[in-house]
Amino acid sequence: MSIIDKQRIAAVATLEALGYKFSKVDGWMAPSNADDTPAFHRSAEADAMHTLLMARADALEGCTDGSPEEAELKAIADALVAYEAKRWPTGKEQGGKG
Numbered sequence: 001m002s003i004i005d006k007q008r009i010a011a012v013a014t015l016e017a018l019g020y021k022f023s024k025v026d027g028w029m030a031p032s033n034a035d036d037t038p039a040f041h042r043s044a045e046a047d048a049m050h051t052l053l054m055a056r057a058d059a060l061e062g063c064t065d066g067s068p069e070e071a072e073l074k075a076i077a078d079a080l081v082a083y084e085a086k087r088w089p090t091g092k093e094q095g096g097k098g
Contacts, residue, residue, distance in 0.1 A: 004059055007052050018045060046083065053080055 012022075019031025057076045063069035 004056055007055065011049055011052050014045060014048070043087070046087065050080065050083055050087070 015022075015028060021029050021031075023029060053076050057073060057080065060069050060073040060076070063073060
């Protein structure tokens with residue numbers, strides 16, 4: 001099993017531990033108590049997921065056009081763009097942590 005597979009398994013376990021549910025139709029759904037979770041905790045977990053997705057995107061860089069890996073990379077890139085726009089609405093700071 002590759003390190004990426006292990007990271008994916010850990011990411012899914014983390015999401016499920018936080019109460020998220022996955023549906024083939026709707027994708028990941030937030031827990032019913034999402035508003036009760038401290039914002040800092042949500043950010044830390046989301047940032048950890050961001051790190052995993054960035055690592056996977058890096059691993060897929062240069063994949064073959066039309067391959068399943070290209071489709072995966074596109075989906076990851078779309079998720080990263082959406083997350084980064086929400087997480088850092090004014091953009092990342094030069095030399096900052098974000």
